[in-house]
Amino acid sequence: MSVANKRAQARLKRQVRVRRKVRGTTGRPRLCIYRSAKHxxxxxxxxxxxxxxxxxxxxxxxxxDGQKxxxxxxxxxxVGEAIAKKALEKNIKQVVFDRNGFLYHGRIQxxxxxxREAGLSF
Structure with a gap:
């Protein structure tokens, strides 16, 4: 098994472990993040x-538009500011954060x- 495949399998295991506990309800939906190399x-x-x-x-x-x-x-x-702005327009103030198996650092953080700074609470 290659290193990239092991890394992907480890992320999927973390994703399943986190998803067991994190559920989005009507009052508090789930903010789900996906990160690729370019986006x-x-x-x-x-x-x-x-x-x-x-x-x-x-x-x-x-x-x-403004990104190189x-x-x-x-x-x-x-993206964080844009999602918070759109959520506040739809009267969504509280969410549950789902990092989708990605480690909480860098772009996810x-x-x-x-x-949070734009107004979402989690």
């Missing part, structure tokens, strides 16, 4: 109905801090 994605999901309420990513033109490169901490901060 970062965030969406707020209500797990009871399985619907995505709000989504933002570096692929969206409104977030990626979309795979860095500055881009993650922009930057996105979470920017969302």
């Amino acid at each position: 970062i994605y965030a969406q707020i999901i209500e797990d009871i109905t399985g619907t995505t309420l709000v989504a933002a990513s570096t692929v969206c033109k409104d977030v990626a 490169y979309t795979g860095n901490i500055e881009a993650a901060k922009a 930057a996105l979470a801090d920017a969302a």
